[in-house]
Amino acid sequence: MDLDDSYGYADAFGDLADKIAVFPAGRLDTAFVSKLARLDFASDEIGAPTEIPVSNALKNLLRRLRREGYGAILLDARAGIHDLAGLSLHGFAHVDVLVFRGTTQNIDGLRLTLDVLNRRRRDDLKPWVLVHTLLPASQEDYERRRSEIQQRVYDLFIDRIYEGDDVPQLNDRDAAHETMPLRRKPWLEDVDTLRGLADTLLADEELRAIAQRIDEPWDEDLSKSESEDAS
Known part of the structure; x- marks a missing residue:
């Protein structure tokens, strides 16, 4: 090839x-x-x-x-549920990044996607990162919307993912149901190229937090592999 x-x-x-x-x-x-x-x-x-x-x-x-x-x-599977997205959910990725807006349609799609991912879940690795995007820019609206959707996602995990008595709390920031917030960024809405914006993107606290969350399963798996090799 x-x-x-x-x-x-x-x-x-x-x-x-x-x-x-x-x-x-x-x-x-x-x-x-x-x-x-x-x-x-x-x-x-x-x-x-x-x-x-x-x-x-x-x-x-x-x-x-x-x-x-x-x-x-990084494999971009585009938006929605379709053939390529379906293929990408079956073990291609080290970690799946699920980006959604929090609408009813998005929550329904998230439910279906999590059902698929949960079938191949490894107990020692959270196989997904949830990114709640296009949150309101104003702090008051942001907090209201984030709280509302975080509760809906938590209820979804209670219903479809979590089992037994050892269920994380709603506000457990390390739990699999935790969503990473990404506010609406007006300066990105009409952008055709990232030229001149690279430094802004790399310095954005929310984007950096998402990147760190994506790195966590990778780093954990590397540490485990190195430990197994050493033994």
């Missing part, structure tokens, strides 16, 4: 550009639409392998990227 002409660097990040390689889904033209139509998400052939062709192709691509030595691979 030749990846030489398949990526570009994130020039908008200035000095950090050569540390961020972007692999786009393809060139956006009429041929791209035709290629999407030909993707085989479910093979009906007799004797076909259990895994569908797109799943195999994506796994092979991720293996190749790992061999290239990238420190982290």
